Amino acid sequence: MEIKYCNQCGGSVSLATPIGDSHPRHICVQCGYVHYQNPKVVTGCLVYQGDKVLLCKRAIEPRLGMWTVPAGFMENGESTRDAAKRETMEESGAIVAMQDLFLVANLPHANQVYMLYLAELKDTGPHGPETSEVTLFGKDDLPWEEVGFYTVKYGLMRFFEDLDKGKFSLHEIDF
């Protein structure tokens, strides 16, 4: 969203590059406050049990009815790992043992950085309202055409490849 008013004094803003800065910012014409806008981190888990991964069917937009891994925007005061675990609990109800960072996917056009952790499924519980269904899928019964986000599809493909190799490693991609 474009910034139209100063969040400190309510004055109007204009777009200009501050002295010593390399990017234009929304600067308040009244109090001079500079409004920075930066990418957001989306963090979540690739939860697995044996050779199956946990997917959530989305009960909300965007991509209502499509499948995805539990993930969402990291909040202030959290670490990436804590945020991934919280999102997993909220969206899938899964209790997991957190493992290594598995995917860093940049979406510069959307100003987002996806960070997905591997996590082993330990227990299940009730999921939140963002999800209508939680299921474990193997490579062959996974509804690939109904995966809601290409970052997630990319992560799932790398997961099953690494599973075949017997070794998980960190994957990085810029979309």
Add this chain to the structure above:
Amino acid sequence: MEIKYCNQCGGSVSLATPIGDSHPRHICVQCGYVHYQNPKVVTGCLVYQGDKVLLCKRAIEPRLGMWTVPAGFMENGESTRDAAKRETMEESGAIVAMQDLFLVANLPHANQVYMLYLAELKDTGPHGPETSEVTLFGKDDLPWEEVGFYTVKYGLMRFFEDLDKGKFSLHEIDF
């Protein structure tokens, strides 16, 4: 900074948890716009040549006069890797060959995620005004007590340890 006014209509905001949300947000009392605040990504490079690392002496606050690696806030429209390379060029003038992600350090109290990449020094050039001096240091002549940020000190310690082992790997820490 606390949000006091709506950036969409200039109205007042109040702190409340939207329906279906788990965190309180600054919501405009006039137009209902919800202002989300999320952690920022700081990205940069651990630039090395042989057994030496490149450090910049800071010409600006915070930590004026202290040493650090080239790093700064990721901008909208960038990938983490591109941002790391840009910050490295701006702050140190170094032309580098980007390598693997080396450190993910979370600072939940500061709402920041540090992501440092390994990068091999290929050439040098003029540095920007944030820096007063750029120097290559080995483990034994590095001014450890004058390193300005503990995330950076942690990364440098892991770098020299991995260098001794002959193998670099990804390090993660929450401060």
